[in-house]
Amino acid sequence: MHDRSSCPDRGGQPSRPALTGTGGVLVAAERNGTLIGCGALKRWNADTAEVKRMYVTPDTRGSGAARALLDALVTRGGALGSARLVLETGDRQHAAITLHTRAGFRRVPNFGVYAGVEHSLCFERPLA
Numbered sequence: 001m002h003d004r005s006s007c008p009d010r011g012g013q014p015s016r017p018a019l020t021g022t023g024g025v026l027v028a029a030e031r032n033g034t035l036i037g038c039g040a041l042k043r044w045n046a047d048t049a050e051v052k053r054m055y056v057t058p059d060t061r062g063s064g065a066a067r068a069l070l071d072a073l074v075t076r077g078g079a080l081g082s083a084r085l086v087l088e089t090g091d092r093q094h095a096a097i098t099l100h101t102r103a104g105f106r107r108v109p110n111f112g113v114y115a116g117v118e119h120s121l122c123f124e125r126p127l128a
Contacts, residue, residue, distance in 0.1 A: 025049075025080070027072045029056070029065045036060045039069040041077055041085070049077045051087035054096070061095065070103050078127045086124045088114045097121065 025041040037056035041049045051073055056065045077085045087105065089096045105123035114120040 025073070025076045026053075027069060027076065029069055031060065031065075037065045037069050039073050041073055041080070041082075043080070043082070044086075046081065047083040049080065049082040049085055051085055054087075066095075066099055067103065070099060074103065074125070074127070083128045084124050084126050086111065086122065088120050088122050091119045091121050 024043060027039055028035055029037040037054075037060065039054040040052040042052050043049045051070070054066065054069065056063075056069070074085060085105075086108070087100065088110075089100065091097075100123050103125070105125040108122050108124045109115075110117060110120055110122045114122055
């Protein structure tokens with residue numbers, strides 16, 4: 001995993017997620033020198049960080065790249081002192097839901113901008 005300054009958007013083009021505040025982290029996975037995925041952490045406060053912008057290229061899905069990215073973000077979140085990580089995904093993102101559940105995240109009520117959003121599902125994972 002590598003720190004990166006950009007990440008592919010959903011169309012596969014580089015973008016720069018808004019990682020504001022102290023402790024924002026962007027990690028990337030490469031295969032043979034080619035960027036195949038990324039993920040970010042956005043610090044909310046001293047105790048909580050949100051997993052953002054998880055993405056792997058379609059041809060690498062199912063290869064373990066997404067799990068490696070998520071594991072790297074969990075490790076980085078703990079190293080930053082976060083007590084928990086939170087994330088949001090869509091209710092039709094079955095592979096993402098399975099990935100997050102297998103990685104120890106559990107469903108919680110929708111939070112923040114996702115509260116009341118019909119197709120959003122929110123998760124959290126304690127790190128302490």
